[in-house]
Amino acid sequence: MAAGLGFKTFNTGDVLSAADVNGYLMQGVLVFADAAARDAAITSPQEGQFAYTKDTNGLWYYSGSAWVASGATGDIEGVTAGTGISGGGTSGTVTITNSMATAIDAKGDLIVGTGADTFSRLAVGTNNYVLTADSAEATGLKWAAASSGGFTTAIFHDAKSDTTAGGTFTSGAWRTRDLNTSQFNNITSCSLSSNQITLPAGTYQIWGFAPAFNVNRHQARFYNITDSTVTILGMSSYTRSGANAQTGYASIQGAFTIAGTKTFEFQHRCETTGSSNGFGVSADLGSGEIYAQLTISKVA
Structure with a gap:
């Protein structure tokens, strides 16, 4: 030409x-x-x-x-195979195979870096799971259940039938308060059985109240049955005894961390024995009776 x-x-x-x-x-x-x-x-x-x-x-x-x-x-004078690519050549028919095309074989699959100049397939997660950073994973990511707004809570109390008194409060030792009703509980692996609360590893905040009648000085605590240790000691309290006896409340409030599963009790101690209604006087209003109450929130 x-x-x-x-x-x-x-x-x-x-x-x-x-x-x-x-x-x-x-x-x-x-x-x-x-x-x-x-x-x-x-x-x-x-x-x-x-x-x-x-x-x-x-x-x-x-x-x-x-x-x-x-x-x-x-x-194109030549193709050099590299990450995710095989084949190549400098003349004739050049064939390139991209392994990512075969690695991503399901809807929702992700390709993520491993930090070593390579990629890896992260399979689609379970429905309603969220993508979460996790440095322990090879890709730094994993699918996990969504957290429930930062903390979970359990609320337990001592519920008795209408006109039933709280019970005799005997002095001289720490007494276990009745907790027989789970009003609310979304803490995974937390349970209530025979007045004892089992909690999994984590960090918790706790609030508790317990009435006392006709017992003079009294105090409450949250006690670790597993390790035989006091976890939270409550405020010093007083309720008058005798002819002008009154109801007073012991309270506990605090935070604690446990490394493994532990079992706890809400305990109460008094100076003077209060018979029949030492653990609380019934309201007799036809709607039932509530005495000791405990709220536990798992924050981490």
Whole structure:
């Protein structure tokens, strides 16, 4: 193919030479050594005219005001296989296999980095699970159940039938308060059985109240049965005894952390024995009786 001679409009009666045919008519795309040769040959380019420059392997078209590259230029001279790609070559048919296309084989799959210049497939999680950062995982991510707003809570109390007194409060030792009703509990693995509360590892906040009647000095505590230790000691309290006996409340409040599953009791101690209703006087209002109450929140 001859070098491009430029763009020429032929008139009626013009005699065409072989050079005219080779240089003008046979080239839908005119070929030049470079842009300078193109511009020197085509001094008045027409909109829509094409030219090819060999130095850049570039195809150009004239927009009406300037020469514009038609798109990506150059040849693929070779393919080097790398992460996620196999195959390659520098001539003939080049085959590339991207292993990511076969690794992602289910709806919701994710491709995540491992920190070692490689990728890994993270399979879609269980319904309602959320993506969570976890440095112990190879990818730094995992699917996990969503947290319930930062903390969970259990509320236990001593419920008795209407007109039933709280019971005799015997002095001289720590007495276990009745807790027989789970009013609310969404702490995983927390349970109430035989007045004892079992808690899993974690950090907790606790609030508790227990009435006392006709026993003088008294105090409550949250006691670790598993380890035989006082977890939370409550406020010092007093309730008058005798003819003008009154009801007073012992309270506990605090926070604690346990490394493993432990069992606890809400305990109470008094100075003077209060018979029958030492653990609380019934309201007798027809709606039942509530005495000791305990609220536990798992915060971590």
